[in-house]
Amino acid sequence: MFHEFALEHAWLIPLLPAIAFVIIGMVIRPFGKLSAATAITMSVISFLLALGVAWSVVHMGITVENPFVQRIPWMHIGSVQVDMGVLIDPLTAMMLVVVTTVSMLVQIYSVGYMDGDPGYGRFFSFLSLFAASMLGLVLAVNFLEMYVFWELVGLCSYLLIGFYYHRISAREAAKKAFITTRVGDFGLLLGILLLQITFGTLDFITLKESIPAYILSAGTGFMTVVALLVFIGPIGKSGQFPLHVWLPDAMEGPTPVSALIHAATMVVAGVYLVARAYFMFTELPLVMNFIAWLGAFTAFFAASIAFTQRAIKRILAYSTISQLGYMMLALGVGSLTASMFHLMTHAFFKALLFLCAGAVMHAMNDEADIFKMGGLRKRMPVTFATMTIGVLAISGLPPFAGFFSKDEILGAAAAVSTPLYVLATLTAFMTAFYMARLLFVAFMGEPADEDCKAHEVSWFMRVPLIILAVLAVVSGLWGHLAGFGDWVRFGAPEHGGIDLTIAAVSTVLSLAALWLAWNIYVTKRWSSDAIAKKFGVLYTLSFHKYYIDEFYALLTKYLVDGVGKILYWIDIYIVDGVVNSLAYFVGFCSRLFTKVQTGQAQQYVAVFFCGVILLVAYSLFYAHRILVLLGGAF
Amino acid sequence: MTIGLMHYLALAAILFAIGLYGLFTKRNFVAILMCIELMLNAVNINFIAFNHFMPVNDLTGQLFAVFSIMVGAAEVAVGLALAFRIYHDRNTVNVDELNKMKG
Numbered sequence: 093m094f095h096e097f098a099l100e101h102a103w104l105i106p107l108l109p110a111i112a113f114v115i116i117g118m119v120i121r122p123f124g125k126l127s128a129a130t131a132i133t134m135s136v137i138s139f140l141l142a143l144g145v146a147w148s149v150v151h152m153g154i155t156v157e158n159p160f161v162q163r164i165p166w167m168h169i170g171s172v173q174v175d176m177g178v179l180i181d182p183l184t185a186m187m188l189v190v191v192t193t194v195s196m197l198v199q200i201y202s203v204g205y206m207d208g209d210p211g212y213g214r215f216f217s218f219l220s221l222f223a224a225s226m227l228g229l230v231l232a233v234n235f236l237e238m239y240v241f242w243e244l245v246g247l248c249s250y251l252l253i254g255f256y257y258h259r260i261s262a263r264e265a266a267k268k269a270f271i272t273t274r275v276g277d278f279g280l281l282l283g284i285l286l287l288q289i290t291f292g293t294l295d296f297i298t299l300k301e302s303i304p305a306y307i308l309s310a311g312t313g314f315m316t317v318v319a320l321l322v323f324i325g326p327i328g329k330s331g332q333f334p335l336h337v338w339l340p341d342a343m344e345g346p347t348p349v350s351a352l353i354h355a356a357t358m359v360v361a362g363v364y365l366v367a368r369a370y371f372m373f374t375e376l377p378l379v380m381n382f383i384a385w386l387g388a389f390t391a392f393f394a395a396s397i398a399f400t401q402r403a404i405k406r407i408l409a410y411s412t413i414s415q416l417g418y419m420m421l422a423l424g425v426g427s428l429t430a431s432m433f434h435l436m437t438h439a440f441f442k443a444l445l446f447l448c449a450g451a452v453m454h455a456m457n458d459e460a461d462i463f464k465m466g467g468l469r470k471r472m473p474v475t476f477a478t479m480t481i482g483v484l485a486i487s488g489l490p491p492f493a494g495f496f497s498k499d500e501i502l503g504a505a506a507a508v509s510t511p512l513y514v515l516a517t518l519t520a521f522m523t524a525f526y527m528a529r530l531l532f533v534a535f536m537g538e539p540a541d542e543d544c545k546a547h548e549v550s551w552f553m554r555v556p557l558i559i560l561a562v563l564a565v566v567s568g569l570w571g572h573l574a575g576f577g578d579w580v581r582f583g584a585p586e587h588g589g590i591d592l593t594i595a596a597v598s599t600v601l602s603l604a605a606l607w608l609a610w611n612i613y614v615t616k617r618w619s620s621d622a623i624a625k626k627f628g629v630l631y632t633l634s635f636h637k638y639y640i641d642e643f644y645a646l647l648t649k650y651l652v653d654g655v656g657k658i659l660y661w662i663d664i665y666i667v668d669g670v671v672n673s674l675a676y677f678v679g680f681c682s683r684l685f686t687k688v689q690t691g692q693a694q695q696y697v698a699v700f701f702c703g704v705i706l707l708v709a710y711s712l713f714y715a716h717r718i719l720v721l722l723g724g725a726f
Numbered sequence: 727m728t729i730g731l732m733h734y735l736a737l738a739a740i741l742f743a744i745g746l747y748g749l750f751t752k753r754n755f756v757a758i759l760m761c762i763e764l765m766l767n768a769v770n771i772n773f774i775a776f777n778h779f780m781p782v783n784d785l786t787g788q789l790f791a792v793f794s795i796m797v798g799a800a801e802v803a804v805g806l807a808l809a810f811r812i813y814h815d816r817n818t819v820n821v822d823e824l825n826k827m828k829g
Contacts (some may be wrong), residue, residue: 701746
């Protein structure tokens, strides 16, 4: 009944938040609470519809091979026919549920978090648009539709990161996020155009058939280029090295936005794109290798930066980059299931971690430095408990969600390449360490500031935390038991059996990391300063994020500005020169011809007469043609 | 020597050339009008001559000649009236001096 309605009307899922955006943005923006109520109502309906879609996927035999597709013609230009529609398979259904869940909870949380903010209505309208764009992206039936929503997601991230537009840093961060992801989008656009030129269609279902056939007949060379271009989009959007620089700066937005960007709406878009176009990537071993190594490197690299950061949201940001690296790694080693599974569990525990961080910062008057917190466990017991769950989940300890998904990724990596597995395991160890560091420093010990007025947050913020904490505990085990790999997969079903060796190694390493962090930051048996000194250069590199931002600044200063100067010169002296001399030439000619106009009627007559003589002479020499022209009567 | 079409045409051409020469060189408004009249009459001669020597016997050419003479008379009347008024007003009929409208 309801689930059939939901399936038939799946297009309502992105449309409802979009309507909320329009209503709030145009009409009820000045009324904060009404805006929030509208946005949340629409999200809840979307969420219910998404659940209905998921239900029908499970119960109506919709599989990856047999998706449910609705299409309507969108535009028709010459021979190019582009459709809009919905493509529903288990992958889509999973994403719909995750995105609607997280965005709904984030919106409820925002009711408390944004209380008293002058931009209350604006905030909820942007949140709605953000959710709508992401849901549209998830449902897209072809590359172009996906690209449209992809750009919309980028726009929303720009609007929300720059939400506090009166702060220069927020404006800069918004621009940075937008421009950096644009670099990636450019590659994606080129890839899409090449696909359109080569195959004459962008439809996922059609391409799924024609790309393997094309590769079979024409080899992998050209498609490798196309796939790499397409993959540049996810590099930018999903914060892979070297385009990850925007993600930590995106912390300038309000914390619920960070949660939304990092968990559900923005960064997973890249991973989802690769998963959606997996039929293309999986045919190209070179690209798959590249994805795997880039993912593993990003995971390791971001984790090593997170070691030394002090701002709570920045640590979480680098952990997101790291976890996205994991997802890419899983895709690269050929396990779509593991990647999507991790995407789901990560969405829950990362949203949880961010919302907890938001609660902490809210209570601490927007203090972000974890070393200025301390001892918060007594003042904020609920936040402490949920944060602990989040940390344990991301550290991959059983039975929390991260354990199952990370284990699948590690297993998939181990099956393909040992170096990748080692890198990923090492990253898991580092993840556990820096997350424990965050937890211990902020919540354990004694308050850094005795008259700190930190207090537990309101119920609007507490309820989403608790729900997400429950999801962070059970989603992994549930996914493992309910046969996640039977539904969300590419090719044969994957039964993610837990490899005991891998699980044991990663669990022991995580526990070791926790123990290490406990000794350094709680009992202070070893001084963290001394360790930092011992690592000297490495510490400095990590603390300054490997100077990548500085490198980009230099690159901009010398390369981009230099090229700009050259182009400026060309523009001024060559392009403008041509146009200016043309104008001068015309002026010169007209000055020349004004001399002819003397005002002497007799001169005009003379010229006229000469003209007549010329015409007569011409008609004499070409008499025949003239006569024919006149009608050939003679 | 019989007088043929070519003689008439030559006469007309000579008349036309004389008129044209006058038109180019004269500065006197009345003289210019006379020159134009000369060119007009050269054309009239052509009309009559062609009419006479055409194999078909109709009066098209003569009719046109009469028509043209009539138009020429009207033109001369208007032109002379203009010349008279201009002389009355400016005390000259030299076209080079009639340049008050020049921008």
